[in-house]
Amino acid sequence: MTRFESSGHDQRRYKVLEIDAKGTLYLHKTSLLCLSEIIKRLTEGTYQLAEPSTLGLSKEFAVLNCQDLKHKVPSAESGVYWIDPDGGSHGNAFQAYCDQQTDGGAGH
Numbered sequence: 001m002t003r004f005e006s007s008g009h010d011q012r013r014y015k016v017l018e019i020d021a022k023g024t025l026y027l028h029k030t031s032l033l034c035l036s037e038i039i040k041r042l043t044e045g046t047y048q049l050a051e052p053s054t055l056g057l058s059k060e061f062a063v064l065n066c067q068d069l070k071h072k073v074p075s076a077e078s079g080v081y082w083i084d085p086d087g088g089s090h091g092n093a094f095q096a097y098c099d100q101q102t103d104g105g106a107g108h
Contacts, residue, residue, distance in 0.1 A: 064085060
């Protein structure tokens with residue numbers, strides 16, 4: 001579950017669909033139970049647009065490891081990302097190359 005703060009209101013949002021640069025569409029597993037509702041909202045135009053994920057793109061939004069990035073952002077492409085191995089303060093975060101095509105994103 002991801003929690004977002006917006007205008008002082010606590011909103012819970014769940015990532016449902018994602019598409020990568022090659023046009024591959026990803027439907028998140030948690031969305032399978034409400035597939036007909038997703039299709040209905042997409043065809044009726046009753047949805048909100050979200051900004052692209054910034055996870056792993058800066059020290060402040062570092063991920064635990066490359067596999068964590070792939071799990072949270074399935075459309076992430078191979079490249080250099082910020083890693084924070086303890087998930088605590090970002091003081092020990094570092095940049096590393098993540099091979100997102102091999103071994104479920106665990107390739108380095």
